[in-house]
Amino acid sequence: xxxxxxxxxxxxxxxxxxxxxxxxxEIKPEWAACGAGRMQSPIDLSHxxxxxxxxxxxxRDSYRPAQASIVNRGHDIMVRFSGDAGSVWINGTSYALKQxxxxxxSEHTVGGRRRxxxxxxxxxxxxGKAAVVGVLYDVGERGDALLSALEPAIRRIADRGDxxxxxxxxxxxxxxxxxxxxxxxxGSLTTPPCTEGVIWTIVKRVRSVxxxxxxxxxxxxxxxxxxxxxxxxxxxxxxxxxxxx
Ligand code: MLT
Ligand code: ZN
Numbered sequence: 001x002x003x004x005x006x007x008x009x010x011x012x013x014x015x016x017x018x019x020x021x022x023x024x025x026e027i028k029p030e031w032a033a034c035g036a037g038r039m040q041s042p043i044d045l046s047h048x049x050x051x052x053x054x055x056x057x058x059x060r061d062s063y064r065p066a067q068a069s070i071v072n073r074g075h076d077i078m079v080r081f082s083g084d085a086g087s088v089w090i091n092g093t094s095y096a097l098k099q100x101x102x103x104x105x106s107e108h109t110v111g112g113r114r115r116x117x118x119x120x121x122x123x124x125x126x127x128g129k130a131a132v133v134g135v136l137y138d139v140g141e142r143g144d145a146l147l148s149a150l151e152p153a154i155r156r157i158a159d160r161g162d163x164x165x166x167x168x169x170x171x172x173x174x175x176x177x178x179x180x181x182x183x184x185x186x187g188s189l190t191t192p193p194c195t196e197g198v199i200w201t202i203v204k205r206v207r208s209v210x211x212x213x214x215x216x217x218x219x220x221x222x223x224x225x226x227x228x229x230x231x232x233x234x235x236x237x238x239x240x241x242x243x244x245x
Contacts (some may be wrong), residue, residue, distance in 0.1 A: 010027060011027060012225070015231075025194070033193060034194035038236045039197075041200060042109075044235075045185075046111060046112065049240045052243075053243060056241060057243065058180065059182055059201060062087055063097060063172040063173045064084070064086045065172075066169065067081070067083035067169055067170075068081045068166075068168070069082065070167045071162075072162065073221075074222050075191065077102060077220050077221065085098075087123065093125050095123035095129070099122045100119060100146075101119075102117060102118070103190070104226075105117065106118035106136050106229065107190050107230055108202050117136070118134050119134065119135040119137070133201045135177070135203045137209040138208060139208075140209070141208070141210070144210070154217065157220065159221075159222075181204040182202060183241065184202075185238055185239065186238060187200045187233075204242075
């Protein structure tokens with residue numbers, strides 16, 4: 001199951017901090033994978049490691065609008081679905097969409113290039129296996145439709161750590177675009193407990209978020225959490241696949 005961090009002050013993103021990313025694995029025994037894991041996320045999707053795997057096929061989903069709440073977890077803003085928001089299909093298994101949240105700057109890099117923001121769509125199978133779809137954003141003229149719809153709610157929960165409130169029906173369709181080209185690799189959660197066995201899908205097409213939307217997300221979390229991107233982790237010989245029609 002998707003584990004929640006009970007106290008958002010237990011870890012930070014500040015590099016030199018005693019609760020910073022280099023020490024997450026020492027903070028609690030249950031977080032050991034953050035330090036000792038060999039298949040951690042995020043990583044750089046470097047061009048020379050990526051192999052085309054046509055058999056991956058198109059990323060298929062059955063997303064639909066569903067009842068949700070919005071939560072300020074202190075380290076990020078999350079939309080949690082209480083209703084059935086549909087699923088993605090990966091290797092014949094259905095992974096139900098549970099929650100979405102944002103990191104800035106992006107956690108994954110492609111060919112060494114970091115983007116302004118990364119949306120994570122977190123899914124879980126009936127057997128409790130996690131699959132996360134990541135969408136990268138650059139700051140541009142055009143705002144993001146999903147964020148536009150959520151702006152008033154995000155403003156209401158700004159700076160209120162641990163606060164959760166109902167936002168009615170949220171539509172996840174369109175959140176990841178067509179995603180016809182994507183990367184796939186095996187990794188972990190990017191926050192403690194850094195659990196491994198997560199199937200990662202990173203959409204190649206970079207989308208656009210407005211400067212104001214990005215600012216709003218950053219200002220809504222705790223002061224020391226404005227940068228909520230975990231540093232890049234070792235690839236350790238993992239395969240990185242890419243699907244392209
Ligand atoms: C992740 O995307 O790995 C997360 O930030 C973990 C989470 O949602 O708690
Ligand atoms: Zn995430």
